[in-house]
Amino acid sequence: MCFLLLIFIITGCGREKGFTLKHPNILLVSVDTLRADHLKCYGYPFETSPFIDSIAERGALIKNAVSVSPSTLPSHTSLLTSLIPRKHGVVRNGYILSNNLLTLQKILKNEGFTTAAFVSSYALSSNFNFNQDFDLYDEKFDKNRYPGQQKIERAANKTTDAVIKYLKEYSAKKPFFIFLHYIDPHWPYSPPPNYSRLFNPSYRGNFDGGMKSIYSLRSKLAKGETVSDEDKKQAEALYDGEIRFVNDQFKKLFSELQSEEKLQHTIIVFTADHGETFFEHDGYLDHSPRVYETTIHIPLILYYEPKIKSGIKINKLVSNIDIAPTILELAGIKIPDEYEGKSFANLLVGENEKGSNREQLYVFSESTRKAPYLENGVNEYLLKAKNKWPNDPFAKSIRGRKWKYIETPYLGREEFYDIKNDPNERNNLINSNDNRIKSEIVRFRNLLDFYKKIYVPPAVKYIDRKSIENLKSLGYIN
Known part of the structure; x- marks a missing residue:
């Protein structure tokens, strides 16, 4: 199931608040269920992502980034282990990670990082051992987000506030690795009121984006009944409202990093775990059952002003298991032999794509x-x-x-x-x-x-x- 943002602060020759860091700080933000083609920088016609687009305009846009799984826990496990699910064993949501996995956070912790995670969905609960190797694992879900339901999610503004509080109080003289997960674009499609009518203000139907509405719509599909074009459009419009909400929350976090002087020598990497299908194939509304581009083509944007050429577009094929090795190479840390993914850091420093080693990758x-x-x-x-x-x-x-x-x-x-x-x-x-x-x-x-x-x-x-x-x-x- 997601959408990821990595921020590296390269400080080998820089300073942060009066001390020198051996390695970059890393902030990884994963926004669940964000498909690439619903961002304007990937050709979407609507203003879902103005701040994200601004980073793409100043950095590198990876046009062919693909996820190994259209489900939240398997994909995130692949992200942090650089292994496909057939190698890390997390078959589906609800399975428990092995303690024998060599996670990205374990490597960084051994290199002297403080590791922290802020998650917004029960799918990444510590009950599934996703919290392993994190010094802090914040999973304070919002009991009031969906009245009548259990505490299983947290809205983007509350997750952002938790991370900002952590950053304001952070005083350790060593680099941090923060994994930040947003759930908002995942169903139910329930953006805040001031975002719910941004992209379809004239809608007057009954589809409200809640789980009852979604299950009712899917029941119609199962019976071969017609779903109105108006309801289909509204489902996407509410989804787009969730994306815009997350875009604005990320902007808020970015501003805080600037005010805390934590953006000096910064590399930003932005991607997703998987997308969402809105009736394009077999008329279905879902992600986990299919591997069409709507669910596995993910956004991936990289920004680092001193080294990455502004506005560059990279066509090479990249997988989300390639992200962890790239992080390690950019941070100056050895990539373990166990990792299956391949670093694409060489493409970020201007190497000609024709001369890269990614031509035959699948x-x-x-x-x-x-x-x-x-x-x-x-x-x-x-x-x-x-x-x-x-x-x-x-x-x-x-x-x-x-x-x-x-x-x-x-x-x-x-x-x-x-x-x-x-x-x-x-x-x-x-x-x-x-x-x-x-x-x-x-x-x-x-x-x-x-x-x-x-x-x-x-x-x-x-x-x-x-x-x-x-x-x-x-x-x-x-």
């Missing part, structure tokens, strides 16, 4: 469940089979610069797209008679088979009843 992505309202014609044998890997029946893809192959075993479906010329995945080429395309399909099938042979024993599923109910209320599990 990104493997894997969904974590079936779409509960698209089950007609499902091969139940596949769903009940004792697979070595629990997600084997579900959608998975291999994404390159030009081609993308998708396999969905439980639907008996294969898809192949020229993603460079058909970014919306409208023209399925799987039955093409073109010999060149046929050859590419075989090659991508073989690549996917290679990844399907990789697996570790899945992490332990958390079976506490309260946790199950909390995850259900968020729509994370059926």
Whole structure:
């Protein structure tokens, strides 16, 4: 499920409040469920992200960044371990991270960092051991955000205020690593009142963005009933309001960093864990069941004025498992051999893309469940089979610069797209008679088979009843 911002303060020759830091401070902000093409810097026509766009205009825009999973906990675990889910074992939301994982925060802690996390959703609760290697883990969820529901989320303004308070009180003479997670764009789509009508002020229907409205809409889809264009537009408009709210909260945090003199020699990296689909494929509204571009194409923006050329656009393919190695290289810390991702720091200092080592890279992505309202014609044998890997029946893809192959075993479906010329995945080429395309399909099938042979024993599923109910209320599990 997310959206990430990393701030590095390179202070090897700089000073912060009277002392010299050996390594940069790092602030990683993850905004849940933010798809790349709903930011204006990625071509969106509406003003959802003016402050984020301003960073993109002054820094590097990575045009082809892809997530390995369209689910919150698996994707975030990949982000912080530089491993695909088949290697770290966190199959789906609600599973427990192993203590044997070499997390980014563990490496930074060993290098002398103070580590802190501020999370805004129960999906990243310490109950799932996501808090490992953090000195401080702030998960104070807002009991009043959604009346009648349990304390499972926290709004962006309250999370921002908690981080600002921490920064104001921070006095340690060593670098900090802060992981900051915003949940707001994730459903329910409930932006604050002054953001709820920004993008569709004329709407007069009954869709309010709450979970009851969402489930009602999905029920219509399951029954084959028509969902009005007005309701579809309103769902996206409320989602956009959430993005704009987070944009403004990040601006507030950025201003605080400036006032605290913590932005000297600053590198900013901005990305997401996954996106959201609004009726584009099979008419569904969701993220976890599919690996289309709407759910796995994520924003990634980098800014560092002394080194990154203003306005540069990088076309190379990047995965979110590449972020942790890049952080370490930029911070001057050795990248461990266990990390699967590849640093792209060389592209940020002006290396010619044609000379980079990323030309033949591919990104493997894997969904974590079936779409509960698209089950007609499902091969139940596949769903009940004792697979070595629990997600084997579900959608998975291999994404390159030009081609993308998708396999969905439980639907008996294969898809192949020229993603460079058909970014919306409208023209399925799987039955093409073109010999060149046929050859590419075989090659991508073989690549996917290679990844399907990789697996570790899945992490332990958390079976506490309260946790199950909390995850259900968020729509994370059926």
